[in-house]
Amino acid sequence: ELKVEQNPLFLSMQEGKNYTIYCNYSTTSDRLYWYRQDPGKSLESLFVLLSNGAVKQEGRLMASLDTKARLSTLHITAAVHDLSATYFCAVWEGGGADGLTFGKGTHLIIQP
Amino acid sequence: DGGITQSPKYLFRKEGQNVTLSCEQNLNHDAMYWYRQDPGQGLRLIYYSQIVNDFQKGDIAEGYSVSREKKESFPLTVTSAQKNPTAFYLCASRSNRDRGINEQFFGPGTRLTVL
Numbered sequence: 001e002l003k004v005e006q007n008p009l010f011l012s013m014q015e016g017k018n019y020t021i022y023c024n025y026s027t028t029s030d031r032l033y034w035y036r037q038d039p040g041k042s043l044e045s046l047f048v049l050l051s052n053g054a055v056k057q058e059g060r061l062m063a064s065l066d067t068k069a070r071l072s073t074l075h076i077t078a079a080v081h082d083l084s085a086t087y088f089c090a091v092w093e094g095g096g097a098d099g100l101t102f103g104k105g106t107h108l109i110i111q112p
Numbered sequence: 113d114g115g116i117t118q119s120p121k122y123l124f125r126k127e128g129q130n131v132t133l134s135c136e137q138n139l140n141h142d143a144m145y146w147y148r149q150d151p152g153q154g155l156r157l158i159y160y161s162q163i164v165n166d167f168q169k170g171d172i173a174e175g176y177s178v179s180r181e182k183k184e185s186f187p188l189t190v191t192s193a194q195k196n197p198t199a200f201y202l203c204a205s206r207s208n209r210d211r212g213i214n215e216q217f218f219g220p221g222t223r224l225t226v227l
Contacts, residue, residue, distance in 0.1 A: 004154075031214055042202060043155075043218040050213065088154055092214050098162060099145055099170055100216060102154030 002027050002093045006103035014111055016078050021106045023072040023089035031092035032072045033100065034063050036085045043088065047074075079110045115139065116219035118203050123224045125190070125197065133188045133222045135203035142208040144186035145216060148172060149200040158201075161186055162208075190224065198226045 003026040013019055023032070030051055035043040047056040049065035049072060056063050060083065062075045072089055086107045090100040116137045125131045135144065143162045147155035157170030161180040175194025180186055186205075190197045200223050204216040 033215065035218075042220045045215060045217065048213055048215050090155075098143065098168070099157040099160050100155070102147075102156070104152070104154045107152075 002029075002091060002101045004089060004091050004101050004103040006087075006089055006106050008106060009104055010107045012109045012111065013076075013079055015080055018078065019076050021074040021076075021087055021089075021108075023074070023103055025070050025072075025089075025091045025101075027093060028067070028070075029091045029093055030065075030067050031094065032065050033090045033092070034072070034074055035088045035090065037088065037105070038085050046087075076108075081110050081112055084108055084110045116203060116205055116217060118201075118219040118222050120222060121220065123222055125224060125226050127226060128192045130189055130191050131224065133190065133201055133203075133224070135186045135188065135219060137184055137203075137205045137219075139205060139207070139217070140183075141205035141217075142183070143206050144180070145204040145206075146170075146176070146178065146186070146188045147202045147204065149202060149221075155202060158188065196226075197224055199224060 005024045007022050032049045034046040037043050047063040052067040054065045060077045065072045086105045088105045090102045119134045145160040146158040149155050156172050158176050159178045161167035167178050177189045202221045203219040206216045
């Protein structure tokens with residue numbers, strides 16, 4: 001059974017600081033996705049990582065994937081208040097099964 | 113505008129009642145999915161369908177049923193057999209023509225409360 005673990009689950013940080021969210025998963029996969037969720041809202045796709053060593057960047061967010069370590073990171077550079085949200089990583093296991101397995105999410109609060 | 117719509121946005125149910133949540137997409141996507149989200153938790157897969165008239169159970173299918181009679185529609189019925197149905201329900205879809213990217217796009221969600 002595929003397990004996806006995120007840490008930390010809760011993060012409070014100040015504007016201007018850098019931080020990294022980690023996503024570990026338990027089985028072989030080369031399909032990893034990061035989503036953002038605002039309170040009471042649906043999920044917005046941020047990054048799709050499709051191979052070992054993949055790196056994607058959008059604004060102050062950068063995501064990477066190491067399939068050998070079964071680890072993805074979401075790095076936040078010089079955080080701003082607008083990035084406050086819950087961030088989820090999700091893994092597609094494949095092999096005949098469909099659907100994504102999600103981590104529990106990282107609730108990020110960025111304080112002025 | 114292309115997208116995924118879910119209705120209703122909020123739904124209240126009495127214990128013992130079946131309710132049906134609607135999910136429609138006009139993206140011409142092939143696969144559709146239902147997930148459940150509980151407070152402070154990630155999403156868990158209930159059912160998915162890769163083609164019309166076919167669907168598969170996900171991790172937490174007990175107490176739920178689905179149909180896929182049309183490509184654009186994938187309704188979810190929450191039956192009285194579901195012991196704890198209060199949750200946020202999200203529908204998603206993806207295209208089979210995305211060259212293996214398998215990116216799923218989500219609807220706005222339905223918040224179901226059992227009274």
